[in-house]
Amino acid sequence: MAILASRATRPVRWRRNLRAACFWLALALGTAAVAKELAGPLFYALILPPLVLSVRECIRALGARDGGRLAERVADKLTTALGPQYVVLTEYPPRDGGPVVPVVVVGPSGIFAIEPLGEDAVFGCYNDGWHRVEAQGLHHLADSPSRRARDNATRVRTDISGGGHIRTNVDAYVLLERGTGDDCASSPVPVVCGIEALAERMRSRATRSETSARQVQAVADALTHPLAVAV
Numbered sequence: 001m002a003i004l005a006s007r008a009t010r011p012v013r014w015r016r017n018l019r020a021a022c023f024w025l026a027l028a029l030g031t032a033a034v035a036k037e038l039a040g041p042l043f044y045a046l047i048l049p050p051l052v053l054s055v056r057e058c059i060r061a062l063g064a065r066d067g068g069r070l071a072e073r074v075a076d077k078l079t080t081a082l083g084p085q086y087v088v089l090t091e092y093p094p095r096d097g098g099p100v101v102p103v104v105v106v107g108p109s110g111i112f113a114i115e116p117l118g119e120d121a122v123f124g125c126y127n128d129g130w131h132r133v134e135a136q137g138l139h140h141l142a143d144s145p146s147r148r149a150r151d152n153a154t155r156v157r158t159d160i161s162g163g164g165h166i167r168t169n170v171d172a173y174v175l176l177e178r179g180t181g182d183d184c185a186s187s188p189v190p191v192v193c194g195i196e197a198l199a200e201r202m203r204s205r206a207t208r209s210e211t212s213a214r215q216v217q218a219v220a221d222a223l224t225h226p227l228a229v230a231v
Contacts, residue, residue, distance in 0.1 A: 022054075023054075025050070025051070025054040027050040028047045028050040028051040028054060031046050031047050031050065032047050067091075067102065068090075068091055070102070070116055070118040070177070071090050071091050071102040071103055071116065072090055072091075073118075073177075074102070074103055074114065074116045074118075074175065074177060074195060075088045075089075075090040075103050077195045078103065078105060078114075078195060078198070078199060081195060081196055081199035082105070082107065082199050082202065082203065085107055085108055085213065085216070086105055086106065086107035086108075086202075086216075087105070087106040087107065087216060087217070087220040088103065088104075088105050088106075089103070089104040089105075089106070089220070089223065089224065090102070090103060092104045092156065092223060094152075094155040094156065094158070094159055095158075095159050095162070096155055096158070098155065101113055101152040101155065101156060102114060102115060102116055102152075103116060103175075104156055104223065105202065106216055106219050106220045106223070107202065107216055108213075108216055109202055109203060109204075109205035110169065110170075110171055110202070110205050111156065111157075111160065111168060111169070111170045111171070111219060112153075112170065112171050112172070112173055112202060113149060113152040113153040113156050113170055113171070113172050113173070114149070114172075114173050114175050114198070115145045115146075115148050115149035115152065115172070115173070115174050115175065115189075116174075116175040116177050117145055117174065117175065117176050117177065117179060118177045118178060119132070119178065119179055120178040120179055121133070121134075121179045122179060122180050122181075122182050123176060123179055123180070123181055123182065123184070123191075124138075124181065124182040124183050124184060125144075125146065125183075125184050125186065125187050125191075126186050127146075127186050127187070127188060128144040128146050128147045128187075128188060129144065130144050130145055130146070133182055145174045145189075146172075146174055146187045146188055146189040146191075149172035149173060149174050149189045150172050150188060150189055152172065153170040153171065153172035154170070156170045156223070157169065157170040159222070159223055160219060160222050160223060162222070168219065171190075172189045172190075173189065173190050173191075173192055173198060173201075174187065174189050174190070174191045174192070175192055175195070175198050176191065176192070176193045176194070177194070177195060179193070180193055181193055
């Protein structure tokens with residue numbers, strides 16, 4: 001029996017940052033107008049805080065847009081590769097209020113939190129320390145993809161447990177969508193190159209005999225509908 005929904009609609013989260021940037025910019029311009037008409041040149045210093053916040057939100061909006069496009073592209077391809085028995089959630093917002101989880105997959109072979117890297121590059125790691133191999137040498141990544149994937153899996157599991165599925169495990173993966181891995185064996189999270197390889201790995205997981213499409217949908221509902229009662 002196939003489940004009804006294979007992928008949730010991706011919320012356009014970068015627009016929140018863009019709206020915030022517009023708000024702070026408008027506040028900066030309003031402050032400048034007040035300073036010019038009523039206060040005096042010394043009050044132009046009040047423009048700086050909202051202007052800085054506006055620039056910060058613009059940078060966040062660009063990053064969120066790029067991350068959202070990558071997550072949507074990966075989710076679309078995973079949905080096609082996995083078939084209708086799997087639910088693929090894009091940019092899932094955990095209920096702890098922290099950063100979104102790029103891709104969450106719920107299916108008969110388990111629940112998975114995916115951390116994708118979209119660059120066409122060679123990546124390597126030692127435990128949670130990651131780097132990109134470049135012509136000039138190694139460029140160390142400031143944020144660890146394997147640590148993000150592991151933390152996101154824990155956050156997703158917490159949300160699922162809150163929906164009544166106490167014993168459900170969530171597995172983490174780092175996906176190199178177009179890149180390749182160079183000596184990633186020490187990564188605490190499995191690193192997979194290519195979406196087809198990731199889909200095959202998830203499908204090959206041992207499936208519990210009692211798993212049904214209805215149970216898969218119930219776990220997905222525990223994530224997308226916080227007040228739903230698990231069945």
